[in-house]
Amino acid sequence: MKTRGFEIVTKYADDVSLPVRSTKSSAGYDLAAAEDFVLPSIWKSGFLKVLWLIRHGKTVNENELTQANKILKPYLIPTGIKAYMQDNEFLLLANRSSSPLKRGLILPNGIGVIDSDYYNNQNNEGEIFIQIVNFSLKDQVVKKGDRVGQGIFMPFLTVDDEKVTSSKRVGGFGSSGK
Template identity: 65%
Template sequence: MKRGFKIVSSYADKKIKLPVRATQQAAGYDFFAAKDFILPSIWQPKFIKVLWQLIIKSATEISETETQVAEKSLQPLLVPTGIKAYMQPDEFLLLANRSSNPLKRRLILPNGVGIVDADYYNNQTNEGEIFFQLLNFGLKDRLIKKGERIGQGIFLPFLAVDAEVKPQQKRQGGFGSSGK
């Protein structure tokens, strides 16, 4: 088996969908939400209050606590897919937003794209479950329904430099663990 998708064990009996290509020429595999998920709007009252204070006052007049509370509403959330991807060692899965998400649903991937490395599959922390990091800049909280398309993934090869010193470290965790 060269590359593909499997359901993580914690979702084995949850009737979730494997990613699929929508058309014959589609490059990306559509990923679906594994469960109902509420993605809060960034426009929370505490954020608006601090934003207003920034407009009418100087930033030094806003307390650290107020700043932290406001910034928390700008934090993206991880929407679970219940899916893991296996691939060849010289490949990765690029996670991208659906083109309709920002325009129609006000949802963005704040990191632009996500990268799923081959060694993320079956890691110790979360079995390699793929999450889409999303931020809702719409005015209201957004309910993402189980089975709703939330993003897409494209398998791609990558190249290493000629004189590379091969990394010796093995992956020790799940989401965001390769930079530790």
């Protein structure tokens, strides 16, 4: 019986490599981009204009806010892989230590959590995407194969007398809260 590991999603067949640890003592498995990707810098004029207006106590209209939010939003970088694990485990997604320092790339939520029931979900086969925000001054080009995050398998604990839910995951991001 397999306990935990990675597989390539059908969409990428033999086009990507499975994650590996860089050294024997590395906790995280390096997750790489499955395709070329451009991550726009958040410091675009629409966002800067809204910051200027707020800073100077000016009115910001709804259209300006919408445009600024589009610039500030995180982007999802496909990895082409999925993870299987035991029911009492999850895959923690984290920044690579060099990404913020060298490229200005961060996970906007600090970490990501891949639950065991995300594997092979009907929405996207359980493909792992890394949410990234580019806070550097210029757009960043991520090439296929570039390491964009790391995944660490972790156990978790539950509370005594937990009410067990019968709901099943049916999709990807945000689907467990429905």
